[in-house]
Amino acid sequence: MSSAKAISAAYKLARDAYADLGIDTEAAIKRALSLPISLHCWQADDVRGLETPKPGLDSGGIMATGGYPGRARNGDEMRADLDLVLNLLPGKQRLNLHAFYAETGAAHVDRDEIEPEHFARWLAWANSRRVGLDFNPTYFAHPHATSGFTLSHPDKAIRKFWINHAKASRRIAQHFAKNLGTPCVNNHWVPDGAKDAPADRWAPRARLVESYDAIFADKSINRKLCVDAVEGKLFGLGSEDYVVGSQEFYSSYAQSRDLVLCLDLGHYHPTESVADKVSALMQFHDRILLHTSRPIRWDSDHVVILDDSTRNLFLEIARGNAWDRVFVALDFFDASINRIAAYVIGARATRQAILLGLLDPSQQLREAETAGRGHERLALMEQAKALPWGAVWDELCVRDDVPARADWLAAVARYERDVLAKR
Numbered sequence: 001m002s003s004a005k006a007i008s009a010a011y012k013l014a015r016d017a018y019a020d021l022g023i024d025t026e027a028a029i030k031r032a033l034s035l036p037i038s039l040h041c042w043q044a045d046d047v048r049g050l051e052t053p054k055p056g057l058d059s060g061g062i063m064a065t066g067g068y069p070g071r072a073r074n075g076d077e078m079r080a081d082l083d084l085v086l087n088l089l090p091g092k093q094r095l096n097l098h099a100f101y102a103e104t105g106a107a108h109v110d111r112d113e114i115e116p117e118h119f120a121r122w123l124a125w126a127n128s129r130r131v132g133l134d135f136n137p138t139y140f141a142h143p144h145a146t147s148g149f150t151l152s153h154p155d156k157a158i159r160k161f162w163i164n165h166a167k168a169s170r171r172i173a174q175h176f177a178k179n180l181g182t183p184c185v186n187n188h189w190v191p192d193g194a195k196d197a198p199a200d201r202w203a204p205r206a207r208l209v210e211s212y213d214a215i216f217a218d219k220s221i222n223r224k225l226c227v228d229a230v231e232g233k234l235f236g237l238g239s240e241d242y243v244v245g246s247q248e249f250y251s252s253y254a255q256s257r258d259l260v261l262c263l264d265l266g267h268y269h270p271t272e273s274v275a276d277k278v279s280a281l282m283q284f285h286d287r288i289l290l291h292t293s294r295p296i297r298w299d300s301d302h303v304v305i306l307d308d309s310t311r312n313l314f315l316e317i318a319r320g321n322a323w324d325r326v327f328v329a330l331d332f333f334d335a336s337i338n339r340i341a342a343y344v345i346g347a348r349a350t351r352q353a354i355l356l357g358l359l360d361p362s363q364q365l366r367e368a369e370t371a372g373r374g375h376e377r378l379a380l381m382e383q384a385k386a387l388p389w390g391a392v393w394d395e396l397c398v399r400d401d402v403p404a405r406a407d408w409l410a411a412v413a414r415y416e417r418d419v420l421a422k423r
């Protein structure tokens, strides 16, 4: 166990080291704790959903791999797991629900008919834990998604089904926002695309625009309560050649319709830098939603770690002082390791990257660059990596009354023995 005394002593040294560079660690800790991170509910059950009957994930788009024991099998188990996760994380969290986590009991309620009442148990849980809710229509794992097309489907009736699902999702998001007193980000991602070169890349994109326009035309939705976001990608499982909702599609669509654009760290070519995109896109987009994820060779949704792409992403947010213009959400699903630990590792790494952004000596770097001292800029950037940020992080954990360092592992081991192993 790490002693609070040792952490405090190390923090004082770190605080002084940062102060020498004009960085206020107290302010950084405060801000890093206050930025909400939306925890994705789907890590708890390997993206299976709670519908009656269970849909399975065979319609393409995404997939969790691995068979580690202890997967949550129902809403109560998911919420119990999330309770432990919340206890082990510093800072403010939200919960990000997908529509197919509706709890409808024995009744089958199709996606176009879901209502706020089907999420009553999630809402009660969020209320009692004082966490905000975010939402996502689920356009995958459904018989109407097996062809690889949903909102851009050539069949009008199938498009209509998904349009109605999206409209229902917006009503539910608005209901959450009203009840919890905090806006609900409702993120739209469709798996639409083709495995191999389609003859017509135009018509599905035209249909996707038409479908979204029908969805967002619903004037009963207050856009301040239901904050719609749209998420593109370069390729997916079963859409290796053609993704209808590509980056260019959604960037233009979001900007022209005043929606939030979602950037997922796993959705680009491995050599593309999402961090670099931020300052370009945010010249035109007011707000963006960031999905932290970790692609290994492809969109593999590995657990987020403090790697260069996560660090650089939040460095860019810091350097552009864009903290008030971003929503942060996790998006990974690894079924090969303890799922509670997966949450804790990924959420902590994301918040560590936020803290690192806040501890960046941005001003000195800019001054050196402006003065033409490129060598000094580079040297300071390198030096910043060696600053004692870990001591600031430990202090942040102590202040928020959660285990510092890897001390949380003991609670995960206990829960695995007492709860997960019995599932």
Ligand SMILES: C[C@H](O)[C@H](O)[C@@H](O)C(=O)CO
Pocket (backbone or CB within 6 Å): 042, 047, 061, 062, 098, 136, 189, 231, 233, 236, 264, 291, 299, 331
């Ligand atoms: C389950 C999520 O909606 C999904 O992961 C989406 O955000 C995505 O990134 C799909 O590749």
Ligand SMILES: [Mn+2]
Pocket (backbone or CB within 6 Å): 231, 264, 291, 331
């Ligand atoms: Mn995503």
